[in-house]
Amino acid sequence: MAEIHALPVRKPIPMQKSNDPCQTCTARSLTICAPLNTEEQAKLSAVATSVCLQPHQMMFQEGDAADHVYNITCGSVSLSKSMADGRRQITGFLGPGDFLGLNTRDTYGVSAETLMETRVCRFPRQAFRKVLDDLPQLEHRLLAVAEAEVATAQEQILLLGRKTAMERIASFLILQAERIKARGMPDNPISLPMTRAEVADYLGLTIETVSRCFTKLRKLDIIGLPAADRVQIKQTDRLKALSQAA
């Protein structure tokens, strides 16, 4: 098996601190599932740095020293693992409110890359740990977050292990629509922050197969494609049926 497709060689760029908010982002306060109370907010803010990241910027790579924890304020990030020959698998897409870099070992297990301009809160690992020791309630909530991550990963494992290409695409579109709706962003048509290559690497397919499935769904009049990165779901019921059709 050769390389899945040409991988963009993007060297890690040192992150720039920035006091001016991303122009495309409205200011959002730090949230961990539910908004924090005053005490939590204060203690976390004390050790946090707000950072604004460019599109396609590597935040860290698999194997790097895990020295920071991040919380996304706005934007999107992909998590991925790669093999020696260049094959890449995206393990998840993150959005506002999501955490990354939370792991116990001293190196990151995945690489993180922004899909668009992204604003994050950055916590030094040790400082974050100390705040947690101080706030059992916060740790409690992080445990819930981690458990939700496990559930999401298990769903993805089912998708990758047992679903056909069309089922994967249908499942993906439904999931994206739900997540976008849950965040209160404009749904239908939804806008995908990722390219075909990133969708392919997320679903364990090739760019061509992703494109062909999109085209087929459009010809069946189940979705509309006003632009390459915009998807209008025209027939939700048929899309759901396709997401688990044998």
Next chain:
Amino acid sequence: MAEIHALPVRKPIPMQKSNDPCQTCTARSLTICAPLNTEEQAKLSAVATSVCLQPHQMMFQEGDAADHVYNITCGSVSLSKSMADGRRQITGFLGPGDFLGLNTRDTYGVSAETLMETRVCRFPRQAFRKVLDDLPQLEHRLLAVAEAEVATAQEQILLLGRKTAMERIASFLILQAERIKARGMPDNPISLPMTRAEVADYLGLTIETVSRCFTKLRKLDIIGLPAADRVQIKQTDRLKALSQAA
């Protein structure tokens, strides 16, 4: 796509409390990664029930009310998700010391089934939660466990999304050997507690493909198969090479 293979229809069997330990199990104390201290041990034991389970017994199914948390004392358990048409994906195998049933929602996200005679500690959900509220240290350790689970799941996602059949088998054998060695059990030859069907459902393959890969590895003299459920790794380096060969 038709059914992956005939699924054994196993109805949930009410679990039997048992005071006599499994005969194949040596007594083990409750552990959560590291052994618990006296206080933790006491508080957890107060709400725990020791249960002995038969092979191929369903502990709970996807969608069931999540009323208990379990910790495996000895034996093996598979976690799986299924689709309406019978396709099944095993999301993980658990062994002594592992937790299951830890999730935030009120229903289980996966089904759990014993692979062999298995002994577990069972905690009512509410009681477990209360003990946790009392012991921040314990919750801290559970967070580490959950984060390790996420890392394992990400590895499996890479395997399912991007690896060939032979790479999956090689990766699986290496992982099994490592886990068995880490538990201080006899390695080389290692004994697999799961059938070919379960290996297939774990690796996103069919029974036949799993069998063909095993045979091929044996003919290459990379592994030995003294019995169907025993694997001797003869050339670790070549097996590791195969686990990520293009």
Next chain:
DNA sequence: CGACCCCTTGAGGCTTCTCAAAATCCGTGG
């Protein structure tokens, strides 16, 4: 000894990948 289950092996088909090229989009600059 025979039934049953699990595993192995074989032949053929199908989904998806690979390789290739055309079409579309988009920012840049004349």
Next chain:
DNA sequence: CCACGGATTTTGAGAAGCCTCAAGGGGTCG
């Protein structure tokens, strides 16, 4: 405003890996 170059997406043809279907082998247990 339009031409140009690069990147992304789409489409096509053929190949390959894995699945499906089918049959045979080996072990266990009654």
